[in-house]
Amino acid sequence: MDWLWSLNSDLSDWLWGHRQLLIMSWVAVLLVVYGGELNAAVRRIMQPYHFMFRMSAFILLCTFGYGALAVYGQLAINFGLIHLNKNWFASIVIVTFLVLSFLAERKRHA
DSSP: OHHHHHHHHHHHHHHHTTHHHHHHHHHHHHHHHHHHHHHHHHHHHHTTSOHHHHHHHHHHIIIIIHHHHHHHHHHHHHHHHHTSOGGGHHHHHHHHHHHHHHHHHHHHTO
């Protein structure tokens, strides 16, 4: 059983160096999976307004809104990970990708 803890620790150390890329991929997956719902919600809210105002809101959402969600989402996740025990990082990465794949698959069949 010690070899498993050793493998987890070595893998966690290696993955820790790639933390920013992993976090970026997590945020990107969430934006891809749920971006359509966010667009639809904004479309419903903006429907009674003039076309130019709706188009401006959509452009602002796509440029600044998704950019802000990506940047601040990465910062928030990174802040949370820094305060966790680094030896568990490999397990966190594996579980996170499993959860994200489950959410994406569930969304695809919905």
